[in-house]
């Protein structure tokens with residue numbers, strides 16, 4: 528059941544530790560945790576191209592130096608600093624403005640995203656603890672699956688450490704939007720970059736809800752075409768996992784989607800004046816009964832400036848939302864419980 532479909536804002540009083548005045552005019556420090564992986568390498572490359580990044584700090588458990596030296600030869604502004612090993616995490620994240628996390632195990636055919644939780648919860652916990660110590664004001668963007676569970680785990684740990692700011696913690700769901708834009712554009716024979724479509728909820732199966740009724744340009748397909756399109760968007764991750772046949776999940780499209788999201792966060796931090804920065808992401812929310820939920824967010828110097836709430840929904844979308852909420856709530860409860868159990872064990 529929907530609690531509210533009005534405009535909501537999370538902008539509250541920040542804990543003193545994480546308070547920042549206005550927007551940042553200097554170059555930014557961005558840390559990529561898991562930078563040697565299938566997503567981490569192309570994501571680091573794309574971020575190296577952003578002229579607002581002054582320091583690109585790379586961390587992985589091993590082999591970061593090679594990736595760092597390679598990237599460092601590219602003639603763009605960001606200086607590249609590679610770190611590895613247990614001690615390297617805090618050094619890499621020290622005073623970061625943004626930490627993006629493509630670390631952790633990907634799926635193999637036959638697995639669900641939820642099957643990754645045991646291994647990936649540890650990675651998320653390590654990053655949350657390090658963030659609390661060395662960059663408590665940073666924007667944290669988690670790519671690690673299962674997003675629906677990982678973000679509540681991180682929030683719970685940050686809360687216990689006294690450094691949680693709900694405006695600065697994001698589960699990256701941009702790939703769902705990128706896919707929705709692409710698949711709609713394929714059908715409409717239009718430019719995918721010009722398709723506007725919110726994707727709300729979470730990041731697995733039927734918790735991924737593209738709001739086709741609000742698509743611009745309009746999608747006027749038949750009921751069957753619409754159902755097929757929604758299924759295609761919801762199952763796209765599994766499609767890649769099966770096509771890669773044991774060699775992992777989406778990496779290149781994810782790196783593109785994540786760099787798009789991080790570039791938007793940066794425009795927000797820099798106080799972009801030319802246009803409002805709006806992106807969908809999975810965040811703490813009171814838009815529905817689910818404590819974490821993806822909706823379009825206005826991004827600004829302090830992270831989430833405004834949660835725009837639920838887009839207008841038609842009857843089918845309302846039913847789909849009602850169907851997903853218990854699934855999402857169960858994942859969130861699980862995440863909170865794992866976070867409580869782990870908070871002292873992953874330091």
Ligand SMILES: NC(=O)C1=CN([C@@H]2O[C@H](COP(=O)(O)OP(=O)(O)OC[C@H]3O[C@@H](n4cnc5c(N)ncnc54)[C@H](O)[C@@H]3O)[C@@H](O)[C@H]2O)C=CC1
Nearest residue numbers: 561563564565566588629630631632633670671672702781
């Ligand atoms: N949010 C989303 O839409 C998507 C999320 N993903 C998820 O992203 C994650 C990464 O995927 P891939 O890059 O394909 O995996 P990968 O296996 O290619 O790379 C993961 C990297 O994480 C590193 N790593 C492992 N434990 C670490 C730790 N404790 N600290 C730092 N680094 C650590 C590994 O050394 C490796 O370099 C997976 O969990 C995957 O399911 C993948 C696609 C889309």
Ligand SMILES: O=C([O-])CC(=O)C(=O)O
Nearest residue numbers: 634640672764765776777
């Ligand atoms: O499906 C996976 O395991 C990776 C992922 O989240 C996606 O591609 O959307």
